[in-house]
Amino acid sequence: MAEAGNWCLIESDPGVFTELISGMGVHGVQMEEVWSLDSESMERLKPVYGLIFLFKWQQGHSATAEPTQPDGGNDHIFFAQQVIHNACATQAILSILLNRPDIDLGPELSNFKEFTADFSPDMKGLAISNSDLIRSVHNSFARSDPFVNEMHDPNAGKDEDVYHFIAYLPIHGALYELDGLSQGPVNLGPCDEDHWTDQANEAIQQRMARYGDTELHFSLMALTRDRLDTYQEQLDEIDALMLSLPDDAPERRQFNSNRMEIEHHMQLEQEKRSRWHRENTLRKHNFIPMIYQLLHTLAEKKQLDPLITEAVDKGKKRNAAKQ
CATH class of the missing domain: 1.20.58 (Methane Monooxygenase Hydroxylase; Chain G, domain 1)
Known part of the structure; x- marks a missing residue:
């Protein structure tokens, strides 16, 4: 088995996710930012294959409900436990892609799904971490910044907020919440294929209600047809x-x-x-060489020091105006 390697942080953005999905060989889908789950908004986006919800992770705030047991009919669900730091967005995307038979996965992801079909959730998570295709596409969005180790969270070990992605989608007539940090898929009850987003909205609202009124760091995206x-x-x-x-x-x-x-x-x-x-x-793109050359050229032409002095003076005036 190949080494799992390191996984970079990627930005939560529909353009990033759409290109990431395309890079894995999937055809005919895209990501869209969702501002409302009302019926009119969802009608414009149909068909919606699944939703990805971003929220601030808190200890003890895991699944909306208890995960259903494997003998409760989960054999038909692709569920992988998250074993990779920084990859929860990609894992949430895969939770939708690999559970929708109406999506053209392309040959490589189709082979991956077939290969891991009988794996346990933790083994599926390891299979994702060791997939050269998934890892290389994910890491293609690494920041080209020499001052940051892109493969590790720069806030690791600090008292910083941690954000997490989970997926909601209908599977065989039931709405599921798929969270890689949970023990298994969560069955949220029967749903109508045409109106399942209404029920997902309720589950998302319940999760948001656990936070204080001042918490605004939520994001929702939909995987839709191209x-x-x-x-x-x-x-x-x-x-x-x-x-x-x-x-x-x-x-x-x-x-x-x-x-x-x-x-x-x-x-x-x-x-x-x-x-x-x-x-x-x-x-x-790595802009550092260009910035270095620009500063070097300004210094050679004796223009850098005056610009620095001017910027410092402007900063002092702004600070004085605030006082």
Whole structure:
């Protein structure tokens, strides 16, 4: 078995997660930030394959309910216990991907799922930690910063907040909470495949209620179908309907209006993908050599000391204004 190696911290961001999923060979899905779980918002995102919830971890605040026992019908669930520091986001993503048969996992992740099917939860966690594919894609988002050991939490050992990711998704007619720090999957009760997010909302609200009113550090993302694929299918459907109509049919005006609206949404989605790609590229780039060269050049031209003096003076004036 390969060495588990080190796992870097990655930013909680839909663009990061979408590129991470694509890097593992999965097709046709993306991550979306969720600001509300109301019916209207969820309708716009359908199909939603699963939710990933970020919260501040506290000792004793584990599962929403007691994990169901293996003999309670969990054999059909991919559940892995977390054995890797810094990888709870990737593990929460895998909890959704590997439990949704309607997602195209690609050959490598499909083989991984088949290979680990009969493993115990702790062995599945070890298998994730030793997967070259999953680890290399995860670590591709390591910060390129020579002043920080990217493979370790810089706050390790300090009295700092620790954040954790868990997944919610429907599996065989029941809503499950999958938390790698728990002993097993938590069955939250029967659910309707079309309205399971309503029940997930209740579970998330219950978890948030455990914290004080001042705690605002929560985040929610949805794994959805690729929006570009959805929009393209809608355009194809409109085009097919228009082909069956005569040129002077009054319905054409409405179809054209619908088509323009979908094309607008598609353009916005493409612009968002371009922005995500640029942000991910910047995340991975090491700017230290450029900064060093800039400072070196300013020093050679005798321009650095005046800039430092000016910055110090501005800082003093700001501090004086606050007093």
